[in-house]
Amino acid sequence: MSECTRSLLQLRGMHRDDVVGLLARAREFAGFLRGLGGNAGGTPATSGSSGAETGPMVATMFFEDSTRTRLSFEIAARRLGVPALDIGPSSSTSKGESLIDTAKTIEAMGVAALIVRARPSGAAHLIARHVGVPVINAGDGKHEHPTQGLLDSLTFCEAIGRDGFDLQGVRVAIVGDVVSSRVARSAIAGFGILGAEVVCVGPVHLVPRSLEGLGCVVSHDLDSVLADVDGVMMLRVQRERHGGPSKAGSWGAAGSVGAYRAGYALTVERAAQMKDGAVVMHPGPMNRGVEIDSEVADGARSLITRQVSSGVAVRMAVIERALG
Numbered sequence: 001m002s003e004c005t006r007s008l009l010q011l012r013g014m015h016r017d018d019v020v021g022l023l024a025r026a027r028e029f030a031g032f033l034r035g036l037g038g039n040a041g042g043t044p045a046t047s048g049s050s051g052a053e054t055g056p057m058v059a060t061m062f063f064e065d066s067t068r069t070r071l072s073f074e075i076a077a078r079r080l081g082v083p084a085l086d087i088g089p090s091s092s093t094s095k096g097e098s099l100i101d102t103a104k105t106i107e108a109m110g111v112a113a114l115i116v117r118a119r120p121s122g123a124a125h126l127i128a129r130h131v132g133v134p135v136i137n138a139g140d141g142k143h144e145h146p147t148q149g150l151l152d153s154l155t156f157c158e159a160i161g162r163d164g165f166d167l168q169g170v171r172v173a174i175v176g177d178v179v180s181s182r183v184a185r186s187a188i189a190g191f192g193i194l195g196a197e198v199v200c201v202g203p204v205h206l207v208p209r210s211l212e213g214l215g216c217v218v219s220h221d222l223d224s225v226l227a228d229v230d231g232v233m234m235l236r237v238q239r240e241r242h243g244g245p246s247k248a249g250s251w252g253a254a255g256s257v258g259a260y261r262a263g264y265a266l267t268v269e270r271a272a273q274m275k276d277g278a279v280v281m282h283p284g285p286m287n288r289g290v291e292i293d294s295e296v297a298d299g300a301r302s303l304i305t306r307q308v309s310s311g312v313a314v315r316m317a318v319i320e321r322a323l324g
C-alpha cells in the first residue's frame with residue numbers, strides 16, 4: 001500500500017508551497033486561538049460539538065514520552081471539534097504485537113488519521129506504508145519531528161517579521177546534540193526550505209561534519225558564530241540516546257557538564273554577544289543551567305513559550321490537512 005498524500009512524515013523533500021500553505025493556515029489558527037484567550041470553553045474552529053459522534057476521529061499513538069507534542073495534538077484536535085483517542089505504551093505492543101498490527105487494528109475501528117511517536121527512526125513511514133489513512137509523524141527516533149519543524153518556522157518567521165515565510169538572507173544556528181536530534185533534522189529542512197542558512201554547532205561527536213549532507217553548515221566554535229545569526233535554537237544533550245555502558249563522554253571531549261557548558265551553553269554572557277533582534281528558541285524539554293541559562297530562557301529574546309503556543313496552531317493545520 002502506498003503512503004497517503006495527506007500524511008506528514010518529514011519536512012525534508014517537501015515542496016516550499018506545501019510548507020508555506022501549512023504555515024499560513026497555522027497562522028490563521030493562531031489568530032483564532034489568541035482570540036479565545038484563556039477561554040477554555042471557546043467555540044471549536046470548525047464543526048460544532050454536534051458532529052463529534054459522527055464526524056472523523058483521530059488516534060494518538062505515543063510510544064515514547066511527550067508533554068508538549070502529545071497534549072498540543074489533543075488540544076488541536078479538540079479545537080477542530082475532532083475527538084482524539086489516545087493509545088499509550090500500555091497497548092498491545094507491550095504484549096508483543098507489532099507496531100504495524102496495532103496501527104492496522106486502530107485503523108479498522110474507523111479512525112481517520114493516526115498520529116504516531118515511536119522510538120525507531122522510520123516508524124511513521126513504516127506504518128504509513130501499511131495503512132490507508134493519513135499518518136502524522138509526531139517524532140520518530142533520530143529521524144524527524146515535522147510538526148516541531150513547522151512550529152519553529154512559524155514562530156521564528158513571526159518574531160523576525162518575515163510575513164511571507166521567506167527566510168532568504170537569514171542565518172540560524174542550531175546548537176548542541178544535533179546528531180541525536182529529530183527536532184534538528186526537521187528544523188534544518190524547514191528553515192532551509194524557506195531559504196535560511198542553517199549552521200549546526202557543537203562538539204565533534206555531537207555535530208559531525210557528515211551532517212552537512214542535510215544541507216547545513218557545521219561549526220565547532222559557538223563564539224565565532226553567535227554574533228552573526230538571527231536566531232539560535234538550543235538543544236538538550238540527549239544522553240539517553242547515546243547508548244553504550246558509559247554515558248560520561250556524552251558531554252564532550254572533556255567529559256563533564258562543566259566542559260560542555262564552557263563550549264556550548266547559551267549563557268547570559270554569550271547571549272549578550274547576539275545582535276539586536278536575534279532570538280532564542282528551544283524545543284524542550286529544557287535543562288536550565290546546562291545548555292541554557294534561566295535568565296536567557298526567560299529573557300526578552302526568548303521565543304520558547306511562543307513556540308509551545310504555535311504548536312497547537314500548527315497541529316490544527318496539519319490535522320485539518322490530514323482529514324482533507
Ligand code: CP
Binds near residue numbers: 070145
Ligand atoms: N519538543 C517536543 O517534542 O517535546 P515533547 O517531547 O514534550 O513532546
